[in-house]
Amino acid sequence: MPFKALGLSEPLLKAIADQQYQTPYPIQEKAIPAILQGRDILGHAKTGSGKTASFVLPILEWFQDKGPAENRSIRVLVLAPTRELAIQIGAVFQAFGEKLPRKVKTLAVYGGVSINPQMIGLQNVEILVATPGRLIDLLSRRALTIADTDILVLDEADKMLNMGFADEMKDILFLLPKKKQSILFSATLGEALEAIHKSLLRDPLKITIAEEKQDLEQIEQRAYRVSPERKGPLLRYLIKTQEMEQVLVFASAKRSADNLVEKLKKNGIDAAALHSEKSQGARTEALNKFKSGRLRVLVATDLVSRGIDIQFLPYVINFELPRSPQDYVHRIGRTGRAEASGEAISLICPDDEHHFKVIQKKMKKRVEMLESDDLELQGY
Structure with missing residues (x-):
């Protein structure tokens, strides 16, 4: 379609x-007309x-025949659990709305920066x-009003609850008008979420998109x-000799990520x-530069990796293995998207070999293991 x-x-x-964008995702086919x-x-x-575009596109369409609202009166409110997701959603609104006849100003607000x-x-x-949390701060300072909001979107509602935002969400929902259009997206449907959607949604269209298995x-x-002592040089050797220009490297800890970046920079990468x-x-800044191709290597931890969504990422390197096979599949799934091929490389020390066998067994796929002893890594 x-x-x-x-x-x-x-x-x-x-x-x-x-x-x-070529053709709509299944969730877009169902959600946009509704x-x-x-x-x-x-x-x-x-x-x-593809759920972000499934609400961004019809919301922008809705605005095309609407006049401007009173200043600081929010017409559409989108709640998101993390700063990265809020920024990403705001960017999608701006990208699709940039050249539309009816201009709509969008702003992403989040904690961790000056209010x-x-x-x-x-x-x-x-x-x-x-x-x-940041919305509550702004409301307490009377910087805006949501008393006349027309559309509410709760994105990744389950994650907001899991992160301890239940009280904040209850306070926000109390301040919103009863008559509004509400859109709720969640990866899981638990009891806490059931209570919210029963009190919030009116005769909702229920859309369930089965999770597709990653096409490995x-x-x-x-x-x-x-x-272990040759691991860093091997990483730099692979990046340089294979002329990798956009590489996502996974590290297990923040200190490890920072050390890797320091060594890469010292070696001209x-x-x-x-x-x-x-x-x-x-x-x-780092994420924008990497997505646009202005940054050669991004070294990330698993905690923030879910904000990284790049359609044609050619390389993923596991400098250190994740704890679970599921996280491994999620990591390498950053590449090989949109029917494009990709490469996933893992650097395995002797202490990692048993865990890597477990990952392969769970993944039901054997990964070719290459020896690196004969590679000349001096100078890398």
């Missing part, structure tokens, strides 16, 4: 084409299923993407057996670390 069959206008279809009709939505879908620039930035904002066949996997102790500005 093409996007033009979903009820979107020509300007938005052009914006979709400009963003190189949201355009004003229906509440209860969506059960995993990260990476004052965000308060100033709220001028004439109509779509607000917020983490719950499009990912070329290999591993190198290496001693442009790199940056992405982990929870980095400032929000540094994280955003």
Whole structure:
């Protein structure tokens, strides 16, 4: 089914084409027409299923025949659990809405940075993407009102509850008008979420997108057996000799990630670390530079890796293995997307070999193990 069959206008279809979206994902096929009709939505879908565009596109369409709201009165509120997701959603709104006839100002607000620039930035904002804690802070300072909000989106609602935002969400929902369109997306459906959607949603369309198994066949996997002292040089050797220009490297800890970046830079390889102790500005800059191809190597920990969504990422390297086979599959699944091939390389020290066998068994796929003793790593 093409996007033009979903009820979107020509300007938005052009914006979709400009963003190189070819055909809608299943969740977009079901959600977009229903949201355009004003229906509440209860969506059960995993990260990476295309749900962001499934609410961004019809919301932007909704604005095209709406006049401006009063200043600091938020027309559309999107709640997200993390800073990275809030920024990502805000960027999608801006990318699709940039060339539409009716301009809509969008702002992402989140903690970990000064609140004052965000308060100033709220001028004439109509779509607000917020983490719950920062929204409560702004509301307490009377920097905005959500009393007349028309559309509410709860994205990754289960994660917000798991992160301890239940009280903040309850406070926010109390301040919203009873009459509004509500859209709730979650990866899991537990009892706490059941209570929220029963009180919030009116006759919702329930959409469940079954999680597709990662197609590992499009990912070329290999591993190198290496001693701990030769591990760093081997990483640099592979990046340089294979002329890798966009490489996502996974480390197990923040200190390890920082040390890797330091050594890569000393050896002439442009790199940056992405982990929870980095400032929000540094994280955003590193991720944007990497996505745009201006940063050669991004070294990330698992904690923040779910904010990394790059359609044509060619290389993933496991400098250190994750704890679980599921995390391993998630890591290498950053490459080999959108029917493109990708390479996943793991560096295996003697102490890692048993764990790597367990990963392969759970994955039901054998990974070729290469020896690295004969590689000349001096100078790397």
